[in-house]
Amino acid sequence: MSFTDGLVDAKSAWFAELDPQLPAAVRPPDGDVITAALPTGERVAGILTTTSVAPDSTTSLWSALQVWELHPMIGANGMTELLAQWSTMMGRRAPGADSACLVTWPSRDAAATRAFLAHGMVPLSTLAIRTGGALLPSPGNVRVRRARPKDIAVALPLAMAELEYSAQVGGSVLRPGAREIKRTALTRHITQGDPVFLAERDGIAVGLAECWFSDSAAGSWSETRMRHGHWGYVNSLSVAPDARGEGVGRELMSVVHRELAADGAVNTFLYYNPPNPLSTVFWARQGYRPLWTIWEIRPAGALR
Ligand SMILES: CC(C)(COP(=O)(O)OP(=O)(O)OC[C@H]1O[C@@H](n2cnc3c(N)ncnc32)[C@H](O)[C@@H]1OP(=O)(O)O)[C@@H](O)C(=O)NCCC(=O)NCCS
Structure with a gap:
């Protein structure tokens, strides 16, 4: 039993509340642990991974070559505090020009969106699923x-x-x-x-x-x-x-x-x-x- 097991359950519960199409949360990959304190005194955590992308790989066509990715292990609260802690941590690193900080998070978490924007992050990409079946008429000459x-x-x-x-x-x-x-x-x-x-x-x-x-x-x-x-x-x-x-x-x-x-x-x-x-x-x-x-x-x- 690792310390992340309870956090995975809390994250899954939050995901289920946010969006019925989300899968259950899974254990995060290995990486550096970031923790932060909420005003209530409660502590939240996330895992930070680093990846180097080869410049001749397919991934390099949509990714920076050096990526710091945060895997927040939180529910409804704590994104602001976690991002602040991450930002302080990045200040002690020396990322190259072809680098990125990245977080993949449920689109419907509006409070987290506010936190990402406040830290200068941009929604560069969206993973979308098909939930409507619009079958529009087409010209038919293709x-x-x-x-x-x-x-x-x-x-x-x-x-x-x-x-x-x-x-x-x-x-x-x-x-x-x-x-x-x-x-x-x-x-x-x-x-x-x-x-x-x-x-x-x-x-x-x-x-x-x-x-x-x-x-x-x-x-x-x-x-x-x-x-x-x-x-x-x-x-x-x-x-x-x-x-x-x-x-x-x-x-x-x-x-x-x-x-x-x-x-x-x-x-x-x-x-x-x-x-x-x-x-x-x-x-x-x-x-x-x-x-x-x-x-x-x-x-x-x-x-x-
Ligand atoms: C996104 C993309 C794939 C859409 O393909 P497309 O052939 O341009 O799209 P369609 O023509 O089928 O539909 C787009 C528009 O044309 C209109 N349209 C459809 N049939 C039409 C027709 N017979 N005559 C005129 N317009 C038509 C659609 O109503 C739609 O109108 P809108 O501008 O009001 O939304 C294309 O624009 C593209 O290659 N973009 C650049 C690359 C890109 O963005 N790829 C997707 C990455 S995720």
């Missing part, structure tokens, strides 16, 4: 099909267009090796048979949806984010810049949702960036709503 290995040459520019756009409106980073990293990842997913779809209009590829499955089961990473089950994950959706706003994304996703459900997905999830003016509206219309918000500050030394 052909959607599974991508094959020989499609990589046309899929890659679409994947790059998404990265280029997202790097302006969120946490994605256009690294010098991005094209090769994307090519390798796309090749692996298509070759291993993951559900990757192309949308074509008049025989020209105008959209790409890169998806795969993620099993949330006991001990898996996914159970820290979603309730147990076989989930469809939409890793990336891209419509060619000159074909946006014409129903291609809608048409593509209507096939993706159908196909992922046919392959046994209980539901689908994805990440989007709250400052993205296209995807935020698009995903809400597709029935997605925030579950987790990924709060970040870059560089890590800017945490206040």
Whole structure:
């Protein structure tokens, strides 16, 4: 029995109160313990982990290279005090320029949101799940099909267009090796048979949806984010810049949702960036709503 066991129960109880779609809390990873005192005298705790990301990894396309992540082990109270303590602690470190402080926390915890904003953190990314089933009419002149290995040459520019756009409106980073990293990842997913779809209009590829499955089961990473089950994950959706706003994304996703459900997905999830003016509206219309918000500050030394 570790000291975090009681804290996990308190955190789970708070999650259940906040949002019925949240999974139960699990034990935090190993790391440095941060504690802070509340005005009532009660003490709260969190675990701080540090991660180094390789500059040629897929993770490097959406993450800083040096990440300090706080795993708060709290319920309704204590985020403000914990963040203040963390900020003091970061003042004694010397983070590089390509670094971040990060916390993933339930989107519906409004009081915690106030604390994150007060410490200079920004909601760079949201993990959203589909809870509405809006099936909007589509123009019907788009052909959607599974991508094959020989499609990589046309899929890659679409994947790059998404990265280029997202790097302006969120946490994605256009690294010098991005094209090769994307090519390798796309090749692996298509070759291993993951559900990757192309949308074509008049025989020209105008959209790409890169998806795969993620099993949330006991001990898996996914159970820290979603309730147990076989989930469809939409890793990336891209419509060619000159074909946006014409129903291609809608048409593509209507096939993706159908196909992922046919392959046994209980539901689908994805990440989007709250400052993205296209995807935020698009995903809400597709029935997605925030579950987790990924709060970040870059560089890590800017945490206040
Ligand atoms: C987000 C994105 C994938 C959406 O795809 P899209 O093809 O542009 O989206 P759709 O055209 O299906 O729907 C978007 C808008 O077009 C409208 N639309 C749909 N069918 C239409 C049609 N036949 N004619 C005109 N407009 C249409 C929709 O009503 C919607 O209108 P709105 O601007 O009022 O919201 C696309 O804009 C994109 O690639 N953006 C850049 C990369 C990105 O943000 N990717 C997602 C990362 S999470």
